[in-house]
Amino acid sequence: LCVFCRKQEFFDQQCSLAEKRAAIIARPVKSTKLAPSFRHAPLLLQPAKSRESELCPRCSDYNILSKFEAADTLDELDRDEFLGGHKTSKRRDMHNLNLGSLESLQLFSSCPLCRLMYNSFPFSEFPELMDDLSNISISLIPFRTYERLDESWNVPKDDTLKASYAISFAVVLSGSSFKRLNSSRFVSASEGANASSVIALDQSSAFSNRTSLTGGKIREQLDASFVKGWIERCQTSHGSNCEVSFSDDLLQERVIHVPSMQIVPCPKNCRYAALSYVWGAYKNVRIQNLPRTLKNSIELASILEIEYMWIDALCVDQAPAPLKTIQLQMMDKIYQSAWVAFIVVTGEDSNSGLPGVDLRRSRAPSHEEYIQGRKIISSPPKLSLYVQDCPWSKRAWTFQEGILWKRRLFLTPYDAIYWCNSAQYFEAIDETNDPLHCLGTPGARADIPNEPSRFSTAERVFCDELAAYTSREMLFDADSLNAFLGMLAFYKRHFKFRDFVWGLPLLDLPQSLRWFHDKTVTPRRRDKFPSWSWAGWEGRVRYSEDWEIKPNDRRNSAAFDMSVLFQKVDGQLLTIQGFTVRLKIRTDPFSDAYVPNTDILLGSVRKRNMLHSNTIPTGEYDLLVIQRLRYRRTPNSPEKQEIFMLLL
Structure with a gap:
């Protein structure tokens, strides 16, 4: 199985793409580019699966099932374990499978583990790294499944319960060619946790001693029963962090009545789903002729038995009007009162459709293999890997949506993830058994008390x-x-x-x-x-710099003064009380400030956060002092000052 041309070849045949250094493989930091290759793999692997399969000698000697059952992998979320010196390195490497260099890599189509590794190979576009394929090493490494969660830093130190958690495997690349992408000097489990696709033991084949957070199979279409279960658990178990309360201010809003497909005034105590998506260039959206993403979201609300739907393109006035201003100022209440928000992180516009809901946007199902009767499956990329480079995460309008929703259902080309203010649930992870509550997250926003801090x-x-x-x-x-x-x-x-x-x-x-x-x-x-x-x-x-002195500030006698005071604003005209100063700045070669018409040096001047103070042309300038910071490095050292100014 050639990772360069994505075809089957004779094992002793040199790939022409590899010879030309035109390979497209590397760490998946540009994860949106993973989808085509992730989808392409089944087309090649399915015919191979239909033939008689047995492990190749290398994979047979590795015995991956024994690793699934008993490997005591390093917990990189446990600081005490991670800082264990040479023991850490030994414990990290002892369970790895060294696959050699990229130049000599062999993955056999007749071997089920080779097929799984091929399906999980980290594909992305970094042709500049392909200068020397022999310097790129490849390993299959195990890691604790909870390390793959986007928020799992609160794992308790309970070795007995920790041992019950499943492990997964990832194919990772390392070597001198990757130093500018990866500052680590070693191949670590965190590399595996951030891989594009990983290998997991299916929940139906889990070993009796490792039943926590086992793998879940992804199907082409979304199973709505998962989503219903997540929302119900959130509603009944998560308390005030995730509690959705209706604001009467929303009575002046409009919503879509899902059964009748009519836009109606928002009823009291309305239970509605909301949509966060990339709008794109679509204009004048009408309920009678909806783009696919909007149409699919209403279909999903209907499947989930949610009677109302809120979509900005239909429920917010698009022309400038007093009502639109009111609606925009209430966005936080609209977001926080939603029963659930559908977040579509894929697609360039509102006609892309919902993956797993739109029949034309079916997802790539989990690749599965059987080794000694146990089902092993591929698991999709973690959410943060995909979101960081997708159109949704770059759009200004979706910023506040992603933060203010209390219950979020992320829909990606790979799977669905439910992320509320108290927990996260995945199609690809069976959350039935989670004794340490690794799926719980500490990220909930709480009301801040009215106090000086x-x-x-x-x-x-x-x-x-x-x-x-x-x-x-x-x-x-x-x-x-x-x-x-x-x-x-x-x-x-x-x-x-x-x-x-x-x-x-x-x-x-x-x-x-x-x-x-x-x-x-x-x-x-x-x-x-x-x-x-x-x-x-x-x-x-x-x-x-901080606007106020923090209690833990290590500077001596630190204090702000000369701060501006707000007076009034009239349209765009701002009136403030403060100090102005005229400075003579000489840039030769660095920018220094002098009292005008003298040689009295006041100090150096830096523009913004430029690396060097040499970007201000020589001349006289009028500036507004916003704030002055005074401090001493030690109790008896001379006073230092930093003055923050605005050029007038």
């Missing part, structure tokens, strides 16, 4: 999420603020902000004017918004 929490959340949001793509500049209004409403309710001024909490934290664009960004102006707001520009926004 709340702004410190608010600052961290706001800065991190603003940076993530402003990194995303937007079709229309006019949506720069609209697509973030749901988050701002959430911050107001949870952090008790009085209000936001063009996207900034200036009434409570006027020092939030200190934002700047990351050095990697070439900002582009958005004229409909003020230049002093992040909304007035395209490009990732950052903050260089």
Whole structure:
């Protein structure tokens, strides 16, 4: 089975693609490119399965079933185990199967384990890594299945129960050619956990001592009974973290009545599903002629016996109007009141369809093989691997949707994943037995009490999420603020902000004017918004320093002063109270600030977070002081100052 041309060849035949160094294999960091090869594998493997099969000598000697049953693999989520020195390396490697170099790799079509490894081979496009195939090593490595979860860092230290958890296997590549992709000096289980596809023992064939989180088979079409079970368990067991409460403000919203396919006023205590998807270029969507993604989502709501559906293209006024403004400001309530949200992370537009629901978007089923009567199956990529590079994760409008939903059903080309504020459930993992509650996640948002420390929490959340949001793509500049209004409403309710001024909490934290664009960004102006707001520009926004001194600050006598004070805003005209300063900046070669008309040096000046302070042209500048930080490195050292300024 040739991993270069994706065909069967005689084992002593040199592939022409390999000779030309035109291979398309490497670690799957661009996971959206995995789908074609993942789907192509069954076409080649199915005929091979129909013939008599037995393990090749290499795979027979490895005895993968004994590994499934008894391998004591390193737990890389356990810090004490991971930092065990040479014992760690030995324990990590003792269960690996060394497949040799990429140049000499042989996977036999007559061997069931070879077929599984071929199906799970990490395909992606990195032809520049193919200079020397002999320097790329390949291994089959085992890892604990819970390491593959997107949030499993809270695994308790209970060795007895931990031993009951299933292990999985992954094909990983390593070597000098991969150093610029992987800083690790060794092949680790975390590499396997992040592989494109893994090998697992099916739940029906699990060993009696390892029945926790065994493998689940993926079928071409979604089994709605799984989803119903997940939602029911969430509703009855997860408490306030996942509790959906109806807001009477939603009575002025519109929803789709699924049985009649009519758009109607939202009834009181409405139980509705919502849709998060990539809209694309579709305009003037009508209920009578729906794009496939919208049509499939309503079909799925019907199958799940959910009477109402909310879809932005149909339920939110698309023309500028007072009602649309009200609707956009209520997005956080719309999101948090949804019974469940269907998140379609695949497809370029709203006509792509729902994988596993649309008959034209069937999923690649699990590849399965039998070894000594036990069923071994392929398991799809973990959600974060696929989402990080898909169109949905790059769209500005979907940012607040992904955060504010309480119950999320992710629909990918491979499987369905239910991720709520308390747990995560997978088609590909049997969650029946989970004694350490590895599927539970600590990521739930909670109300922040009205106390002095709340702004410190608010600052961290706001800065991190603003940076993530402003990194995303937007079709229309006019949506720069609209697509973030749901988050701002959430911050107001949870952090008790009085209000936001063009996207900034200036009434409570006027020092939030200190934002700047990351050095990697070439900002582009958005004229409909003020230049002093992040909304007035395209490009990732950052903050260089905390807005307030944290209790654990190691600097001595650290304190802020000279902070600006908000006065009022009239349209885009902002009035603030603060200090202005005129500086003479000389860049020769680095930018230094002087008192104008003198040689009195004040200090060095750096623009944004540029690596070097040499990007400001020589000249005189008027600047607004946003805030000054004063501190000492040691109690008796001279005072240092950092002044954050805005060029006027």
